Amino acid sequence: xxxxxSRTRRSLVLVACCGTIGCATVATLTFTSRIExxxxxxxxxxxxxxxxxxxxxADAYCVSQFAQPILLCLIDLPLSIAxxxxxxxxTIVRQVKSGSLRPRCGERVRESVARRRQxxxxxxxxxxxxxxxxxxxxxxxxxxxxxxxAGPASAPPPRSEQEECGDAPFDPFDAP
Numbered sequence: 001x002x003x004x005x006s007r008t009r010r011s012l013v014l015v016a017c018c019g020t021i022g023c024a025t026v027a028t029l030t031f032t033s034r035i036e037x038x039x040x041x042x043x044x045x046x047x048x049x050x051x052x053x054x055x056x057x058a059d060a061y062c063v064s065q066f067a068q069p070i071l072l073c074l075i076d077l078p079l080s081i082a083x084x085x086x087x088x089x090x091t092i093v094r095q096v097k098s099g100s101l102r103p104r105c106g107e108r109v110r111e112s113v114a115r116r117r118q119x120x121x122x123x124x125x126x127x128x129x130x131x132x133x134x135x136x137x138x139x140x141x142x143x144x145x146x147x148x149x150a151g152p153a154s155a156p157p158p159r160s161e162q163e164e165c166g167d168a169p170f171d172p173f174d175a176p
Contacts (some may be wrong), residue, residue: 022080024073025055028101031086037106045084049101051091055080074091103167113166114155121155124148124172144173 028035028049041048046061059080062073084091105113126143131137137145155172158164 011113021057022083023076024058025083028054036104039103040105051095117155123170136153
C-alpha cells in the first residue's frame with residue numbers, strides 16, 4: 001500500500017476536523033444571508049442572533065422550541081460549543097464590524113417588490129396619459145401627471161431599505 005503524500009494527509013486532517021465542528025456553527029458562518037431572510041420571513045421566530053457563539057445559540061434555541069430535529073440539536077450542541085470556540089476570534093471581529101444577524105429581506109423579496117413597483121409606476125403613467133386627454137381633470141392632478149410623464153419610463157429606485165423590501169408604501173406620484 002502506498003503512503004499518502006503530505007498534501008493528501010493535510011486534506012484528510014482538514015476534512016476530519018471540519019466533520020467535528022458543529023453543524024449549526026458552520027450554518028451560521030456560511031449561510032448568513034439565508035438566516036437573515038428566514039428571520040425576515042418569520043417575524044414570530046428568533047429576530048436577532050449574535051455572531052459570537054451563534055451555532056451554540058441556534059442549537060439552544062432549537063432545543064428550547066422543541067423543534068422537530070431536537071435530537072439532532074442536542075447532539076450538535078456540544079460540537080457547536082467547540083466549533084464556536086475555535087472560530088471565536090473571527091466571530092468577535094465580525095460582530096464588532098457587522099453586528100448581530102438580523103431580519104433582512106432576501107433577493108427574492110426585493111425582486112418581487114421591484115416588479116410590483118414597476119407595474120404600479122407603469123399603471124400610474126398610463127392613467128396619467130388618459131387623464132391628461134380629459135380636460136375636466138383637476139389642475140393639481142394634471143400637474144402631478146405631467147411630472148410623472150416627464151420622468152423616466154422605469155420606476156425610480158427605492159429611497160430606503162423599507163421601501164426596497166415593500167415595508168413602506170410606494171407612491172408613484174411622490175417619486176423624486
